[in-house]
Amino acid sequence: MAGKGTPATTLLAKRRIAHKLHMYDHDPRQESYGLEAVAALGIAAERVFKTLVAEVDGKLTVGVVPVTAQLNLKALAAAAGGKKAKLADAATAQRATGYVLGGISPLGQRTRLPVVVDASARRFDTVFCSGGRRGLEIELAPDDLVALTGATVAPIAG
Numbered sequence: 001m002a003g004k005g006t007p008a009t010t011l012l013a014k015r016r017i018a019h020k021l022h023m024y025d026h027d028p029r030q031e032s033y034g035l036e037a038v039a040a041l042g043i044a045a046e047r048v049f050k051t052l053v054a055e056v057d058g059k060l061t062v063g064v065v066p067v068t069a070q071l072n073l074k075a076l077a078a079a080a081g082g083k084k085a086k087l088a089d090a091a092t093a094q095r096a097t098g099y100v101l102g103g104i105s106p107l108g109q110r111t112r113l114p115v116v117v118d119a120s121a122r123r124f125d126t127v128f129c130s131g132g133r134r135g136l137e138i139e140l141a142p143d144d145l146v147a148l149t150g151a152t153v154a155p156i157a158g
Helices: 007-015 033-041 073-079 090-097 119-123 142-149
Strands: 019-023 049-056 059-066 085-087 115-118 127-130 136-140 152-154
Touching (some): 007 136, 007 142, 033 049, 049 073, 049 127, 115 119, 119 142, 119 152, 136 142
Antiparallel strands (some): 019 136, 049 085, 127 136
């Protein structure tokens, strides 16, 4: 891999998990990092997942959903065993994960947070998620993503 690795890529290498790295030139004018990855890499949008940090009953929790979907906060709260969820503010998400917005990976986060992966991920042999910086996507089997993050799998996309 050209350039510096990330905690996400380090975790995958350490655990010897089969994966592929996909890099592209990030355009800072883009508003949707996930859709930028879809266009740059020429892949189906439903296979590219975004990582969102939310607060479920005051506890930070990560939701991983397709880039074309919204995170259903009520479904996330239920899947995480809580009652109410709201998106965390950007500074909180960046501080907790150690990643910048647009590069938040569900893998290798600074603080290990509970993760819920949308059930649609299991429809594919491989899915894409952020590699820990803008312009870097990791392709891996959804079951590996779930195992590495200790995720719950539930329908959380709206």
